[in-house]
Amino acid sequence: MISDWSGNVRRALRRPSAPVTYTVIALCCLLFVIGPASGLDPAYGSGDELPAAQRAYFRRWGVVPAELFEGSARGALTPATALFVHGSWVHLLGNMLFLYVFGAMTEDRMGRVEFTFFYLGCGYLALLGYAAANSESSQSLVGASGAISAVLGAFLYLFPRARVTSLLPFLFFLPLRFPAWVVLPFWAALQWVAVGQAAQGPGVAYLAHLVGFALGFVYAWARFGRGTTRAVPDSGAG
Numbered sequence: 199m200i201s202d203w204s205g206n207v208r209r210a211l212r213r214p215s216a217p218v219t220y221t222v223i224a225l226c227c228l229l230f231v232i233g234p235a236s237g238l239d240p241a242y243g244s245g246d247e248l249p250a251a252q253r254a255y256f257r258r259w260g261v262v263p264a265e266l267f268e269g270s271a272r273g274a275l276t277p278a279t280a281l282f283v284h285g286s287w288v289h290l291l292g293n294m295l296f297l298y299v300f301g302a303m304t305e306d307r308m309g310r311v312e313f314t315f316f317y318l319g320c321g322y323l324a325l326l327g328y329a330a331a332n333s334e335s336s337q338s339l340v341g342a343s344g345a346i347s348a349v350l351g352a353f354l355y356l357f358p359r360a361r362v363t364s365l366l367p368f369l370f371f372l373p374l375r376f377p378a379w380v381v382l383p384f385w386a387a388l389q390w391v392a393v394g395q396a397a398q399g400p401g402v403a404y405l406a407h408l409v410g411f412a413l414g415f416v417y418a419w420a421r422f423g424r425g426t427t428r429a430v431p432d433s434g435a436g
Contacts, residue, residue, distance in 0.1 A: 214306035218314050222301075223294050226282050226342060230290050233283070252285075253338075259283045260338035263329035277325040278318060283340040293342045299362070300346075300353045307356050308421075316352070316417060321345025324410035328403050339403055344410035347389075351414025354382040356422065386411050 234242040234251040242251040260280045266273050284290040305313040324344025353360075358379040389411070392404040 214302040215310075216302035216305040218310050218317070219297060219301035219305050222282075222317070222342075223297055226284065226290065226294060229282050230284050230287075235283075235285055236287070256283065256285065256338040256340050260340035261325050261329050262338050263332045263335045265336075266326075266329045267333065277322045277329070280325055280340045281318070281321045281342045281345050284342070285340055289341060293346055296346050297342065297349065300349050303357060303360070304349050304353050308352075316414075317345050317349065320348030320410055320413045320417065323413055324348065324406045325403075327409040328406035331405055339406075341403070343403060344406040347407040347410030348414030348417070350382055350385070351411040351416075352418040353414075354378055355415050355418035382411075 230236050231238060233239070234248060234255045237248060242248055242255075259276065260283055261276045262273075266276065284293065301317075308316060321342065321344045324347065325339065328339065328344070358377065360378045362378055362381045386408065389404045389407045392402070393408060
């Protein structure tokens with residue numbers, strides 16, 4: 199009995215094994231720091247030169263909806279390369295925080311190889327869906343939000359009762375803990391409202407968030423089936 203109890207305690211306290219999640223975070227941070235968006239590399243210039251270098255960089259590695267469906271091999275790769283490019287420090291840190299909080303447990307549940315294909319595949323399709331809905335836009339789209347939204351959707355199905363720390367502006371940013379089945383659908387609802395209020399053309403890709411979230415939830419439901427979800431008392435902060 200004591201041996202069984204101690205084994206259960208060790209499993210409950212075990213940190214999720216998530217090398218893919220942490221590698222993606224490290225890679226995104228590295229690429230941002232050495233790219234023009236960080237403003238740290240003098241090789242990209244300063245003043246008026248820096249914004250021009252940033253635009254050229256985003257256009258090369260990001261998704262340009264008007265060019266995506268022209269049939270070029272380079273264009274077809276951009277929904278994958280765009281997942282590792284971010285437009286600002288706030289953009290990067292916000293995305294990496296969400297991935298850190300929700301990615302580790304999701305990867306631990308899926309396994310490294312499956313999670314890798316899940317992350318890349320859903321992220322690719324989320325950006326592709328956004329580009330299809332804005333097919334005439336010539337503005338570039340970058341960021342891992344679509345892939346991370348898929349992680350959120352999968353997390354909701356796999357760990358609906360896991361508690362997530364949330365900072366709510368209308369409650370003076372007090373850290374409150376709610377189950378994932380409350381926090382994540384509320385987040386998705388905000389994205390839905392934002393899609394309806396968004397101006398024409400890419401800004402924040404709320405539609406990619408929704409597409410990714412739906413893909414992640416449906417994948418987890420189809421892959422793991424009903425009755426296989428598990429609750430985790432505490433999942434971290436988000």
